[in-house]
Amino acid sequence: MVTLSHKAKQFSLVLAKLLLVGGSLYYLFQQLQQKSFSNFDGIVSNFSAFSLLGIILLSVLNWLFEFLKWKNLVSSFHKITFKQSVEQSLGSLTASIFTPNRVGEYVAKCLYYSKEKTKRIIFLNFLGNITQMMVTVFFGVFGVLFYFIFSPFSFDIEYNANEKGLIFWLPILLVILLSVLLFYYKKINFYGYSVEKIMVKMQLFPARKHFVNVQYSLLRYIIFSHQFYFLLLIFQIDIPYSDAILTIFTMYFLASVIPSIHLMDVIIKGSVALFLFGKLGVNEWVIASITIIMWFFNLVIPLLLGSFFVLKFKPKLDL
Numbered sequence: 001m002v003t004l005s006h007k008a009k010q011f012s013l014v015l016a017k018l019l020l021v022g023g024s025l026y027y028l029f030q031q032l033q034q035k036s037f038s039n040f041d042g043i044v045s046n047f048s049a050f051s052l053l054g055i056i057l058l059s060v061l062n063w064l065f066e067f068l069k070w071k072n073l074v075s076s077f078h079k080i081t082f083k084q085s086v087e088q089s090l091g092s093l094t095a096s097i098f099t100p101n102r103v104g105e106y107v108a109k110c111l112y113y114s115k116e117k118t119k120r121i122i123f124l125n126f127l128g129n130i131t132q133m134m135v136t137v138f139f140g141v142f143g144v145l146f147y148f149i150f151s152p153f154s155f156d157i158e159y160n161a162n163e164k165g166l167i168f169w170l171p172i173l174l175v176i177l178l179s180v181l182l183f184y185y186k187k188i189n190f191y192g193y194s195v196e197k198i199m200v201k202m203q204l205f206p207a208r209k210h211f212v213n214v215q216y217s218l219l220r221y222i223i224f225s226h227q228f229y230f231l232l233l234i235f236q237i238d239i240p241y242s243d244a245i246l247t248i249f250t251m252y253f254l255a256s257v258i259p260s261i262h263l264m265d266v267i268i269k270g271s272v273a274l275f276l277f278g279k280l281g282v283n284e285w286v287i288a289s290i291t292i293i294m295w296f297f298n299l300v301i302p303l304l305l306g307s308f309f310v311l312k313f314k315p316k317l318d319l
Helices: 001-036 041-046 049-074 083-098 103-110 115-148 161-184 195-204 207-234 243-254 262-279 283-309
Strands: none
Touching: 049 083, 049 115, 049 207, 049 262, 049 283, 083 103, 083 283, 103 115, 115 195, 115 207, 115 243, 207 243, 207 283, 262 283
16 A cells, blocks of 8 residues: 555646656746747847847856855755755746746745745745845836836926826835735735744844845846846847936836746747837837847746756655
8 A cells, every 4th residue: 555655646747747747848838838939939040149149248147146045044043055046946937937927936936945944935935035025116116217217317208197107106006005905914824934033033034044035036136137227238129228227127017016927038028118218219019029039038937947857856755
């Protein structure tokens, strides 16, 4: 009976892996089919070997700092290798593509550790994500303020009252609403954690690890925001750097406050980017192309690599 039970568990694990990877690839294929590549030759013609290498390098750096960030967080209680950080980060990415706001990532990373470490891993993953979110909000608020309040001095944009009010106040109201809800429900437990407990644990977390976590989050943000700007240059969009980067900051901020499943981020970011850059007179096809390129190099390729790590995954590591 023990042997049969063990074999049943092994079979279930293999089946779960195949279903997850198969479902991920099918969903990815469906998304690729829905994208318009009718002007694919036009996209390719904008790239030289140097520019393509630059885009790849920025994507590699983006994920490199994500791997280092997770390694730094986990090292607060257990030393893991860089290779293990890569496997856990990419494997959990593949597992999270169907789930809203990357919830599946929490579950997937917990599977790499023993059950008694579950709460700690959930907290560390939350800490990494919330720090990245805070960096996005910081630069996003800065971008929104300059984009709308000081736009007459830099931008040549015309908004009607409804557009300006909606885009300026909606994200701010959402952040305020979320803050009020978190305060009101601060004692409600989720996987053994409440907002109150999380705040206490964040205060007790080693200051040096906090600092490194913020550094890596900041570097990631600088890299992927400037990757978008680099693509604007490749497509020969003549916009002053200050105007372009503030628009990019605003775009990521607005997109970040809209709930979505991970693989559909391209639609949210694409829609926001089309609207904002459309006000600067940038061709819609150019912005759509840039958004798809960013999506492909920063999500699709890592997701495919993550599928490999999911297939070779062995549960209940003694970490």
